[in-house]
Amino acid sequence: MCRKECYDKKTAKTILNQRKREHKGEVRIYFHEECNAWHLTSQEEYEEIIQLKEEDLVYKEKWLKLKTPD
């Protein structure tokens, strides 16, 4: 579990729309599997998360290939 506020998708979207109107920092929502919930985040944080996820996928693919050789 991380320290971010957890929301269901509908609530996260509602808050996101409010924040956008108020021009607050949080401009994205994303699903966090570890929390099994949606979080609000800033653009910068969001891009970091996406990069990490892509890296994780690459590692996972490599690992799967090692595990099941042709």
Ligand SMILES: [Zn+2]
């Ligand atoms: Zn989380």
